[in-house]
Amino acid sequence: MRDPVQLALEIGFSHAAAFDATNLRALDEVRDMCRSDRCRRYDKSWSCPPACGTIEETTARMHAYQLGVLVQTTAELEDDFDVEHMTEAEKRHKAHFMTYARQMRLIMPDCLPLSAGSCSICKSCSYPGKPCRFPGKMLSSMEAYGLLVSEVCTMAGLKYYYGPKTLTYSSCVLWKEG
Numbered sequence: 622m623r624d625p626v627q628l629a630l631e632i633g634f635s636h637a638a639a640f641d642a643t644n645l646r647a648l649d650e651v652r653d654m655c656r657s658d659r660c661r662r663y664d665k666s667w668s669c670p671p672a673c674g675t676i677e678e679t680t681a682r683m684h685a686y687q688l689g690v691l692v693q694t695t696a697e698l699e700d701d702f703d704v705e706h707m708t709e710a711e712k713r714h715k716a717h718f719m720t721y722a723r724q725m726r727l728i729m730p731d732c733l734p735l736s737a738g739s740c741s742i743c744k745s746c747s748y749p750g751k752p753c754r755f756p757g758k759m760l761s762s763m764e765a766y767g768l769l770v771s772e773v774c775t776m777a778g779l780k781y782y783y784g785p786k787t788l789t790y791s792s793c794v795l796w797k798e799g
């Protein structure tokens with residue numbers, strides 16, 4: 622099997638590291654942040670709460686996995702208001718993660734990729750009127766599953782924040798041992 626960390630770095634992520642997925646926790650506090658709807662995706666996508674499952678359901682799904690890799694894209698900003706580079710890094714991270722998730726799913730069909738942000742595979746999500754168009758490609762976010770991203774960064778030995786004038790996007794893939 623290809624080394625998932627090496628594959629992530631070849632695709633172009635700034636940082637990638639493996640972690641033990643058996644200690645992942647889904648937190649009610651993170652679900653509360655989804656409910657506050659700052660991203661305006663709550664109850665708007667099959668990939669987001671409440672459609673992606675209760676905290677108990679996402680916990681049970683994650684606990685079927687033992688291994689994970691965290692992948693990150695860090696943007697260098699000119700200042701705290703450098704929206705252009707923030708947006709560019711977000712797009713780059715999403716595009717790289719689509720490629721990474723597709724390749725990881727080819728290597729390990731039952732792996733679980735968790736992205737940054739709501740699923741953006743379709744221009745407009747079919748939720749709630751029609752079933753998800755691509756359930757095998759859909760990407761829920763780490764937050765949608767209740768993960769505190771900074772905690773997963775610590776588990777992987779990576780930083781959540783790389784210092785002033787930087788912004789980092791993080792995603793992960795979980796898979797089964799053996």
Ligand code: SF4
Nearest residue numbers: 740743746747753754
């Ligand atoms: S694949 Fe399309 S329909 Fe399914 S969750 Fe993503 S955007 Fe929505």
